[in-house]
Amino acid sequence: MTVTLDLNPDRLFPADPEMRALAREIYAEVKDLPILSPHGHVDPRLLLDNEPFADPTTLFLTFDHYVFRMLHANGVDLATVGVGTADPVDPREAWRILCTNWHVLEGTASGYWLTDEFVSLFGIDEEPSAQSADRLYDQIAEKLATEEFRPRALFARFKIAFLATTDDPLDDLEAHAELARLHEAGELYGRVVPTWRPDRFLDPNKPGFTEAATALADSVGGDPRSLADYLRALKASRERFIKAGAISADHGVPTPYTIDLDDDALEALLVKAVDGTASEAEKRDFTGAMLVRCAQMSVEDGLVMTLHPSVFRNHSTATFERFGPDTGHDIPEQIEYTRNIRPLLEKVGLEEGFHLVLFGIDETMYSREVAPLAGFYPSVFIGAPWWFIDAPDAIIRFRSAITETAGFTRGSGFIDDTRAFLSIPTRHDMARRCDAAFLARYVMEGRLPKSSALRIIRELTVDQPARVFKLESMLSKGEK
Amino acid sequence: MTVTLDLNPDRLFPADPEMRALAREIYAEVKDLPILSPHGHVDPRLLLDNEPFADPTTLFLTFDHYVFRMLHANGVDLATVGVGTADPVDPREAWRILCTNWHVLEGTASGYWLTDEFVSLFGIDEEPSAQSADRLYDQIAEKLATEEFRPRALFARFKIAFLATTDDPLDDLEAHAELARLHEAGELYGRVVPTWRPDRFLDPNKPGFTEAATALADSVGGDPRSLADYLRALKASRERFIKAGAISADHGVPTPYTIDLDDDALEALLVKAVDGTASEAEKRDFTGAMLVRCAQMSVEDGLVMTLHPSVFRNHSTATFERFGPDTGHDIPEQIEYTRNIRPLLEKVGLEEGFHLVLFGIDETMYSREVAPLAGFYPSVFIGAPWWFIDAPDAIIRFRSAITETAGFTRGSGFIDDTRAFLSIPTRHDMARRCDAAFLARYVMEGRLPKSSALRIIRELTVDQPARVFKLESMLSKGEK
């Protein structure tokens, strides 16, 4: 049986007719606004090379661990859909596997996004299934071959005014230099900038830490066992990033633990970390103390600091060894911010211009810790729901958890945090719809005048991310 | 004043008229389907003996700690309602206490279930109160004396196609053998099977551990201080259970902590545990390592492994000493699965056919840990809300917490986990109504086609529990 695939124009809006009409009206304020994406994982080469996307499978499946993890959970061998293998698979065969298992994505955020992309971008009107798989494959493949589906054309069509990628501190940033030139020349719709992500130099538990530290020190002709050299190299790298347009420094850390150590104590840990003799406690302290140092650098150079802690990476060793990282088995853990982040805030939490955005996948942190912190420290902002909780119901829970304590001015604005380029518009649209639904309820409940809701939806969509990520100077008037 | 007791046919459905009509339509798909109950605590002798229920008090109060704990909290001495006493109480007197205190159950899950049972089964139409107590008692007692209210008649009337009890590994399973014969002879509506629950052999903190271990070893003529004998005895017991139709092994453990120990290390702990010289840490390791061994047995023999961790049992020593266990003071604790369950999953999490169902009463685990785990490991399934959170609002929160991450294919299906036989239909009906309400919202919000919702409600009710608990072979076509 063919099931029609369509998009309800009122999707994600509340059922009550009056509230739904209100949500629709609030949403209309921002529906067509350009997209600001201050944090994500799109590869800059995608836009630079501007090659057509290879095929539907590579585009929607092989590189989207949100999607293939659900296939894996339902018994699909990841090798058969091309994950982590040197041996190429027949993309059409892999696509059939996805379509045959479409039901496992029902109700999920990924299912929602894919549906939106299939309908909005590719004009598909039948549900993926064993029967429709080949038709859908052909329909998508045909479009992908056209000029309008090249990355840069989509970039403009998506109206992405600002896009930050995530990059290694030793990256030469050549791709970004090229993209900046293209943007200035009017050949690239929005601004693309790098994000400084130094995890492998801060966490001695990362594989290859000693080599990484050595390479970092080498970059300034220094000694990896000298704290002064180490910090100097990090700062030099940040300067390069800032020159390339970077607006933030992102930290994926095992926990948000921070500790303030003086130079001697920290250098002792650095030496042990580089020598591979640090204990687990010493490694933890090294990372925690380096976070404080990075925060101090942010005070000096203005990079917004973002924290993405407490995900247990590569939970399945066998899967990691066979397929590599980012293959669906990163599992969240409980987060404690109140005590862990305090040493950092004691050091720089009141510094003017310092911005610290706290993300997490443990929803309990919002009403208990993060909203109260952001409701006092001028530097602290509430990161939008991340990863597994970047989904409609979770976003509504998030707004409910933070708003009564911290209002509408302490959030990061929506963050897509995605490497799935085609999902960017639908993710931002989802967030705008959820915010409209939430605001409509507050209006119906007499907690906000309607005029305020119409203003706030714009602030949440544009002003707030622009303010938190210091984008004002980069945005032309039309984009604001 | 007499308050009318009645059942709204649209109970638990959302208020919005369009959404309510939709929920009604979705619910209609499964309203009358037979019940699958893959985990619970009904005594098999109840069905075997098929005696009339003694009286309303014994049936609804004395053995239901969900109910009498609320009376206790409101000042009722448990002895006066017949709990844990050798001295019999006048059941009518105890019944009056329940009815007089009916208001303490208002809004609770137990109040909801009792109301449903009173109206649906006994045709009661006035609210329990001091005034109505005797009338209700007589009305119920009269019905209980009839043939139609014998356990097996109700079993058929409830359409319980499959019922798993919970049993001790050293149980002779004679009752189950009899029930199987009755079922085959067409004298028992559904299939009744045992569940293997080895807690007292796995947790050295259980009273009488040494005696239990000795008895276990004796069952195969072995030595309780020999790991080989110990494991052999457990396996032999599982084999007996499997022959008697068992489909799962259930584990009530202090925490979900697991650890992979080799034979020598584990035997050393076993010896200390049997000798009563194990430290708390060693006992913990013994239990955690035995869980891994049980998981390995499940890989071999196919029993589904279910985990019910993190309830502090017998919180009030004085109550425990006076009234015994299961008297209302088991209090949940925080659960951490991501790290605790990892050693077990590292060992067998990717094994084909291995099924592990993770339950808990700490709701925070759902979106943070359990849905992500079940969204990757083919072996991991999300246990339905358990005990205190097996209630309408909590079920809706649960669905909201897991669906966006794990869809509709990674849950256990509804589990009643009850010893209150008469509550089985209303509990399953509650779950079906909540699922219908949840699905209706997703349809209204444009997140699911209505046709999919109509299919998914059936899958949640039948296919999913049948798949997770491997019931397919046991169910006749009509029951599926």
Added chain:
Amino acid sequence: MTVTLDLNPDRLFPADPEMRALAREIYAEVKDLPILSPHGHVDPRLLLDNEPFADPTTLFLTFDHYVFRMLHANGVDLATVGVGTADPVDPREAWRILCTNWHVLEGTASGYWLTDEFVSLFGIDEEPSAQSADRLYDQIAEKLATEEFRPRALFARFKIAFLATTDDPLDDLEAHAELARLHEAGELYGRVVPTWRPDRFLDPNKPGFTEAATALADSVGGDPRSLADYLRALKASRERFIKAGAISADHGVPTPYTIDLDDDALEALLVKAVDGTASEAEKRDFTGAMLVRCAQMSVEDGLVMTLHPSVFRNHSTATFERFGPDTGHDIPEQIEYTRNIRPLLEKVGLEEGFHLVLFGIDETMYSREVAPLAGFYPSVFIGAPWWFIDAPDAIIRFRSAITETAGFTRGSGFIDDTRAFLSIPTRHDMARRCDAAFLARYVMEGRLPKSSALRIIRELTVDQPARVFKLESMLSKGEK
């Protein structure tokens, strides 16, 4: 642009028309009932002195850390709004800062309360803004100068039948004696009583513990290093409080950790604490053991015991040093009650007449620990949402989290816990509206007869706080 400020008479009610009408009807039952405020922080001198409020700024901003923390988060220097400074600020200037930043309070509980107070009490009909600031200031200031806005006149207008303040055990309670005389003489609307709050004598980490302990012992001519004297002094103080009308003893503690220690062990800790030689673990044990002793005193003298644990006070040292305590940077932490509170409950949890109310800001505790505890122990009651979660959405989440486990008879009733005198009516009104909304949903969902909902809203508003805080004897019939 001037935005109209108004109050929707249906505020906080659900959107669905039928459910909204029902909520309205349920709310009408309690809308105009007198207020019972069994725990809060109003200064008794406010009512005793009965001076006009100084000015709008002092009233609404300078002493309300809920409000000025949000200004601080948005970049306002607290000194400019008169916080913690000896140097007076121009109140009109500070008021302009509040009005200019009004948007930062949108959606917050404080914004909701202020709006209600501005409209209901001062007849304001335009939203605070830079433009309207002076008009609003004058409008409020004018009213504040009238007799009707003196504290005692408002006290009567608010119909506060019972108000408990929070007081130091060494307070002479003279103000309360005066207020009692005024009340008896018919010159004060409601009864005002003190609450015994001994934190500084129980927690050796409090600044000045040794001096406090010495002063306490001195009050009975005893030795602070003698446990007998220490306990005698505490009991004597409680007796004084009880004579002054106190109904409860409140404990603000770092965690709800309790431990049962015998006299010798506890005296040894007391000596170390007084001598300043106690370790962190010993201080923790001292506080935990003293909580058990206080509970035993409650068993003897009948004071209701309330617990407010797990807030990290004075998170920002620099702010604390500059502005003092209670300046917006107290941040909640995770709470564990099941194990922590057990030693106390083992000792006195089943004692007749003992009442223990458990508060917290970690919402996860409700369904997991507090509702199950209160659903068994006759002594345990569920504290209403506190501080950051004393807000409409959080209250609805709270009701949803506890009701299915513990019904409507195990809660504390609404607790405003405020020092903002003018906010008392709007806070209680908020709670009544939320309860009405919650009950309306249960009626719509067929989970409560409407007649029960109409009764329960009264019980939640009057009977439940009166029972939990033992106010029955104090309330005249008209107030009940």
